[in-house]
Amino acid sequence: MAETSLSTMAGSFDLVYGELQVTIKEAEQSLERFQENRESSEDLQNCIDYINQLRGIFVLVEVQGGVLLCQEAVSLANEVPVGATDDKNTLLTTLNSSLFVLRRYAEYFKTKREDHPELLLPVINDLRQEKNNKPLPDSHFFELDISKKFDMCQPFKAHAKAPLADFEHHSRRLRQMYQVALLGILRDNNVDISLKLLSRASSGLSRLCQDSPLAQLWCLLVIVVQAIQDRNMELTKPRKRLFMRIEKYTKELVYVGKVVTGKTAPDSIIKELVYMLALSGSHNEEVMYVLGGYGKEPMRFNEKQLVSHRKQLFGPGLDVLQSLAGALQEEVVQLKDKLDIIERGIDPDQSDFSVIVSTFKRLSDTLSMLDLHKLSELTRSQAKILENWSNSGTVPSEDELLGIADAVLAVEQAAHKIVDHGISAEADDTAMPENLNINQSPFLTEALIVVNSEAQGGLALTKRAITTYYESNFDKMHLANVYSSLNAVRGSMILIGQERLANSLKACADCIQKELIDSENLPDQKLMETLADILTSLEYYIESMSSREAPNADLLSLTEESLKSVGYSTAA
Structure with missing residues (x-):
């Protein structure tokens, strides 16, 4: 029909x-x-x-x-x-x-x-x-019988943890965690890590509101965030606004108190979240449970198709941006080859200088047409300097070569950002001095990758040790190597100039040593839950250091506040 x-x-x-x-x-x-x-x-x-x-x-x-x-x-x-x-x-x-x-x-x-x-x-x-x-709203054309009621938290009950007892402490801590995650999402800063943090905050809030009407919102949000991660869904402006609307409930939990858990989320928020699940294309168990509860199935015209078809209607698509980035990268490769000859002290002939100058000028013209004026000016200024060298017959100094390399690196970084964020101010800002990192040689970059990898391993080992300690009825034997592991991670962070992170690692190690190992008393739930979140925040921050974007400093603020809440200062 x-x-x-x-x-x-x-x-x-x-x-x-x-x-x-x-x-x-x-x-x-x-x-x-x-x-x-x-x-x-x-x-x-x-x-x-x-x-x-x-x-x-x-x-x-x-x-x-x-x-x-x-x-x-x-x-x-x-x-x-x-x-x-x-x-x-x-x-x-x-x-x-x-x-x-x-x-x-x-x-x-x-x-x-x-x-x-x-x-x-x-x-x-x-x-x-x-x-x-x-x-x-995005769900304007999505039909949903919102009157159907069922337990959104049911998929998590098989692995449910005990409710969080200290409501005031945990509501403030979880609100701050939600806010840090939300800020990262709003700024498009380390989005994958921000989503992990948002999921953790939502999961904690569901425990805080356990067996209350508001818990339904947090359980649904956990499922939605997981679907966003699994299906690599875009964080569009309407979705960011939705997460901002939800944040007000964390504020009410802090300032109004436990009575807020008796509230139910507005139908408009629930409909938007369910629409995201239907659109995601995910068929995982939790998603299918929620959709089934409303008598819905995953949409045939899903997120992937929506994005693809919308790009046919609006602006340059990803294929155009990728082609543009590829063309810029080709120019960069050519420049690197020629500059490498000069850097190794081999006297360049006139043709080498001519190729470099013409390439810089060509890049400047291209970047200007794309309205990337800061980058255009940077490359044009380097072209003029190169022309002066060529005309005078002088060989550039090491500092002057670093200036040229700065410009090449800026264009290379911009090419990556064009694919991720489109032709934007963010791509143009790679020309700003504070965003240039040419002093990091390939060897230093490789060393940083190794340091970060070992640091992540040390934190993962610590988390496993504490989990085993808890599950073995607080057998301290499992914590024997924790202090030395965290201290080793701390040392490596000092080595690469991450003093603030190192201070948090020291405070965390001291907390574990004094409260879990040296103390004769068993740790309470408040300490164990807060410690778990501290280690997760540290893990996410170190993970974010491995990306091309700047690490999210708000994660360190979250760690410091959590440590302070259990009596440990991070002051040097």
């Missing part, structure tokens, strides 16, 4: 496709004429009339995405006054962009024979934003 309906709809669309294209063109031309002559009320009204015609056509052929986009476009166009001044430029640009996307969506539907209105949500929300209307 559905296939017959789709076939009929597609056939109807073919009949009106030509008219659609003509009408979109008429709307674009009317809008263009109005932008040139803003006193022309006729052109503005014609544009509105054409968009209304487009809406009628999309209603006729039952293309929901086109209908909603036209509705929002007409609503915005009616906000444009005759004689619009420059303050309406952004509004007119947004309207123009919506017509471009509408044309692309008509082509998309003709090719794919599928209506996926969720593809158009970014441009629909751009139109709504210009009118100061609230954006539509």
Whole structure:
């Protein structure tokens, strides 16, 4: 039945496709004429009339995405006054962009024979934003019977731990953990580690609120974050805003107290989280349990397809960015080969200098066209210096060569960032002096990798030892090597200049020595839970040191606050 309906709809669309294209063109031309002559009320009204015609056509052929986009476009166009001044430029640009996307969506539907209105949500929300209307949520087109109730925490009950007893202590600690994770996500800083921390915070909050209505939110959030990690889902602005909305419940737990656990999360939050599970494409046990509870299945048009199809409608896709990054990398490789000859003290001939200068100039022009002006200026300035060397016949000093190498490294780092973050200010900022790391030779870089790997191993050994100690009814024999392991990690961190991290490691080692080994009393739950989170935060921070991004200093702040809460200062 559905296939017959789709076939009929597609056939109807073919009949009106030509008219659609003509009408979109008429709307674009009317809008263009109005932008040139803003006193022309006729052109503005014609544009509105054409968009209304487009809406009628999309209603006729039952293309929901086109209908909603036209509705929002007409609503915005009616906000444009005759004689619009420059303050309406952004509004007119947004309207123009919506017509471009509408044309692309008509082509998309003709090719794919599928209506996926969720593809158009970014441009629909751009139109709504210009009118100061609230954006539509990602789940706007997702139907869910939210009245169905079941225990979201059921998948975790087989391995459930005891509830957390000291509510005030743990609520503050877990809120700070959630905030550190959220800040990392908002800043796109070490996102994988931030997600791990968010999952741990949510799991802890579910224990804090155990057997209460609010625990359902935290259990669901644990499952969602796991799906995001497993399926490598994008952390879009709407998803970041959702995590920010959820953060307010951690605040209430701290400042209002345990009574807040009797609250239930709003249906809008639950619907968004369940939609993310349905969209993820994950079939793991916890995801299927939640979807089954609502009578839903994983969506056929999943996150991977949504991202891929949306890139066909908007801007340069990943393939274009990868090609661009590849071209920049090729230029960098050529520069490295030529600079290596000079660095080894081999007298370069004139042609070597000419190749390096022309490559730098070519890079500068390319970067300028991409609006990466800081990088463009950096490479152009190095080209001028090289030209001076070539003309004077002098050989550059070591410091001067390092300046050239700085520029090459900046372009190489920018190429990586373009793939990860697009053509952005973040890529351009690699030209800033504080972001250049040329003094790290390949040998030092390799040494840092080894040090980080051994440090992660030392922390993993410590965590296993403490787990075994707890499971063996507090047999101290299992902790015999913990202090020396942490001290070795601390020493390696001092060696690479991580003094603040080293201080936290020392305080952690002292805590374990005094509270678990030397003390005659058994440790309480508060200490064991806090210690577990301290070690996890240290582990995540050291792991983040291995990435191309700067380590998340908030993880160290979290560690220091947790140590302080059990009586151990990290002051040197």
